[in-house]
Amino acid sequence: MQISNVNDVKIYNLSYGKSLPEWLSDRKKRQLQKKDVDIQRRIELIQDFEMPTVCTSIKVSRDGQFILAAGTYKPRVRCYDTYQLSLKFERCLDSDVVTFEILSDDYSKIVFLHCDRYVEFHSQGGHYYKTRIPKFGRDFSYHYPSCDLYFVGASSEVYRLNLEQGHFLNSLQTNAAENNVCDINPVHHLFATGTSEGRVECWDPRVRNQVGILDCALSSLTEGTEVQGLPSISALKFNGSLSMAVGTSTGQVLLYDLRSNQPLLVKDHFYNLPIKSLNFHHQMDLIMSADSKIIKIWNKDTGKLFSSIQPQTDINDVCMYPNSGMLFTANEDPKMNTFYIPALGPAPRWCSFLDSLTEELEETPESTVYDDYKFVTRKDLENLGSIVSGRYEKRTQRVQVKTLPKVNKNLALKLMEEGDEEAKVASRKKKGKAVPSILGDDRFKVMFENPDFQVDEQSEDFRLLNPIVSKVEQKRKKKLRLLAKHAAAAAEDEEELEGKASSEEDSSDDDKSWVEEVREQRRLIWQEGRDRRRQERKEADRNTVLQPQFYQLKAGEEFTSFNNMARKQKMQKVSLEDRLKLEENSGTNNMVDTAVGSKQLTFTLKKSEQQRKQQQAEREHHQERKKLRRSAGHLSSGRGRGWGGRGRGRGRGRGRY
Numbered sequence: 001m002q003i004s005n006v007n008d009v010k011i012y013n014l015s016y017g018k019s020l021p022e023w024l025s026d027r028k029k030r031q032l033q034k035k036d037v038d039i040q041r042r043i044e045l046i047q048d049f050e051m052p053t054v055c056t057s058i059k060v061s062r063d064g065q066f067i068l069a070a071g072t073y074k075p076r077v078r079c080y081d082t083y084q085l086s087l088k089f090e091r092c093l094d095s096d097v098v099t100f101e102i103l104s105d106d107y108s109k110i111v112f113l114h115c116d117r118y119v120e121f122h123s124q125g126g127h128y129y130k131t132r133i134p135k136f137g138r139d140f141s142y143h144y145p146s147c148d149l150y151f152v153g154a155s156s157e158v159y160r161l162n163l164e165q166g167h168f169l170n171s172l173q174t175n176a177a178e179n180n181v182c183d184i185n186p187v188h189h190l191f192a193t194g195t196s197e198g199r200v201e202c203w204d205p206r207v208r209n210q211v212g213i214l215d216c217a218l219s220s221l222t223e224g225t226e227v228q229g230l231p232s233i234s235a236l237k238f239n240g241s242l243s244m245a246v247g248t249s250t251g252q253v254l255l256y257d258l259r260s261n262q263p264l265l266v267k268d269h270f271y272n273l274p275i276k277s278l279n280f281h282h283q284m285d286l287i288m289s290a291d292s293k294i295i296k297i298w299n300k301d302t303g304k305l306f307s308s309i310q311p312q313t314d315i316n317d318v319c320m321y322p323n324s325g326m327l328f329t330a331n332e333d334p335k336m337n338t339f340y341i342p343a344l345g346p347a348p349r350w351c352s353f354l355d356s357l358t359e360e361l362e363e364t365p366e367s368t369v370y371d372d373y374k375f376v377t378r379k380d381l382e383n384l385g386s387i388v389s390g391r392y393e394k395r396t397q398r399v400q401v402k403t404l405p406k407v408n409k410n411l412a413l414k415l416m417e418e419g420d421e422e423a424k425v426a427s428r429k430k431k432g433k434a435v436p437s438i439l440g441d442d443r444f445k446v447m448f449e450n451p452d453f454q455v456d457e458q459s460e461d462f463r464l465l466n467p468i469v470s471k472v473e474q475k476r477k478k479k480l481r482l483l484a485k486h487a488a489a490a491a492e493d494e495e496e497l498e499g500k501a502s503s504e505e506d507s508s509d510d511d512k513s514w515v516e517e518v519r520e521q522r523r524l525i526w527q528e529g530r531d532r533r534r535q536e537r538k539e540a541d542r543n544t545v546l547q548p549q550f551y552q553l554k555a556g557e558e559f560t561s562f563n564n565m566a567r568k569q570k571m572q573k574v575s576l577e578d579r580l581k582l583e584e585n586s587g588t589n590n591m592v593d594t595a596v597g598s599k600q601l602t603f604t605l606k607k608s609e610q611q612r613k614q615q616q617a618e619r620e621h622h623q624e625r626k627k628l629r630r631s632a633g634h635l636s637s638g639r640g641r642g643w644g645g646r647g648r649g650r651g652r653g654r655g656r657y
Contacts, residue, residue, distance in 0.1 A: 194233025
């Protein structure tokens with residue numbers, strides 16, 4: 001629970017605090033309640049009083065027992081029973097709810113207006129009927145004497161649906177292009193609709209005629225109001241028989257007497273946000289107006305601010321519990337807020353313990369905002385500033401800031417680190433002296449000032465030497481760590497420990513891992529050079545201008561095409577044996593008589609002794625098999641297959657042959 005005091009009016013946020021996850025077991029919840037202070041101070045007035053993602057609208061039934069809220073995602077409506085302080089039922093819907101109305105005293109008759117033009121009716125058991133209106137709806141009101149539903153939306157017509165007859169009636173034709181909100185007076189049942197042009201049109205449902213028009217757009221402009229566009233009507237609410245409150249899209253609330261076309265009072269929220277909800281508090285003559293950021297409670301006669309509520313999330317809808325100081329808000333957040341203002345009225349009957357709780361909190365002394373603060377004068381501030389500046393000067397003297405040169409920053413940083421380590425080792429030794437660094441030597445000053453001395457870390461020499469240098473650097477750092485470790489030992493053991501350190505250094509010389517690093521760097525350098533040469537050749541080929549090539553025809557040749565020339569060049573790369581075979585197959589191998597005669601060269605390949613023996617054995621084996629072969633010519637005859645046997649084979653087909 002959170003307590004705020006605005007304009008000397010205490011407001012109790014009963015929904016403030018951490019909410020326990022549903023998947024926690026009862027044992028875990030009890031453990032958290034014992035340990036966490038915020039959970040101990042939390043008041044869960046109604047169990048599971050929240051939505052999965054966002055709550056869009058919230059209303060209380062006329063008997064005060066049920067609280068209904070519509071939200072998403074997925075689209076659903078939840079009904080809470082105040083007598084049981086828990087969720088009674090939950091019903092999922094097909095699409096998001098724009099607004100809904102409770103027609104009965106309890107939850108048995110509900111009408112939902114969806115964002116997809118559907119109008120859905122629910123009874124006590126659940127879904128009852130579903131119909132559709134011609135245009136997208138934005139608001140609707142119920143006329144109890146005639147059982148008519150008036151729907152307004154993205155159209156100039158006001159659609160009427162009679163629930164007693166079960167069909168649509170003739171529409172009301174307004175002068176506006178679109179209608180945003182509507183309301184019906186509870187006393188004389190005057191129907192009023194707020195248009196997108198900033199007008200309010202009033203109709204008499206008995207004769208279905210227009211009885212008056214109020215131009216609220218011009219009346220909402222007061223001194224100091226910044227006009228950014230034509231304000232439209234975003235909220236509308238009747239109070240009694242003669243009072244009406246109108247909210248605009250620019251954040252003004254106009255209070256009218258129906259007998260006059262001029263507003264009695266104009267209240268500006270100064271947030272330039274559309275007014276989303278208007279409610280009247282009859283016991284104290286207050287008006288509760290809300291935009292998406294703040295809820296303002298002010299006097300309807302004077303416009304003086306009574307109090308205000310500013311939740312942490314945007315507001316979608318506000319609902320007051322009748323005859324009490326409690327109100328509910330639907331927010332852009334899963335949790336629905338519950339506020340209790342004792343100055344507006346007592347707590348409802350189902351949570352009467354809130355009155356005693358708030359009385360006990362008022363009796364206990366409350367620490368104000370500035371109790372833990374000390375107020376100082378300007379002179380105290382000056383003295384405090386001088387003290388702080390002196391502390392900064394001492395800190396700058398104590399802490400030396402190291403500045404790096406412009407050239408060879410990495411080398412300078414490494415030398416600084418080496419100097420610090422050597423200084424630490426020397427300070428721990430009794431007779432040790434720190435070796436001066438080359439950074440403070442003027443002979444090496446140019447190396448850190450002249451850009452010509454900049455170390456090129458991408459050069460081949462640096463990359464090949466860097467593994468060796470880094471290995472030596474690691475050994476040196478290891479030795480420094482060992483010396484620093486043993487510097488605090490006794491003087492008689494110092495020499496022995498230094499000898500051990502030197503032996504470890506000698507043993508570590510066997511590590512030749514830097515050789516692999518050097519080889520890897522050489523491989524990378526060779527690969528980069530190869531890629532660079534390829535890229536240079538590509539650039540050279542790209543920049544080369546192509547010149548025409550000429551071919552000379554020899555005596556006796558005829559030019560056929562460039563393909564033949566290319567084929568000849570290709571044939572020159574083939575071996576002699578393959579070229580002769582190709583020419584024989586293509587028929588181009590012709591013997592030409594020349595002056596020295598026709599000549600042809602033949603040759604045979606020389607075979608080894610083993611190959612000759614193998615071929616000779618194969619020929620002898622072939623001859624031997626040839627001698628053993630017996631001829632089967634004597635088995636052939638001119639008759640059919642059935643004549644060669646006896647018995648049944650001889651009798652087949654005898655007569656036909």
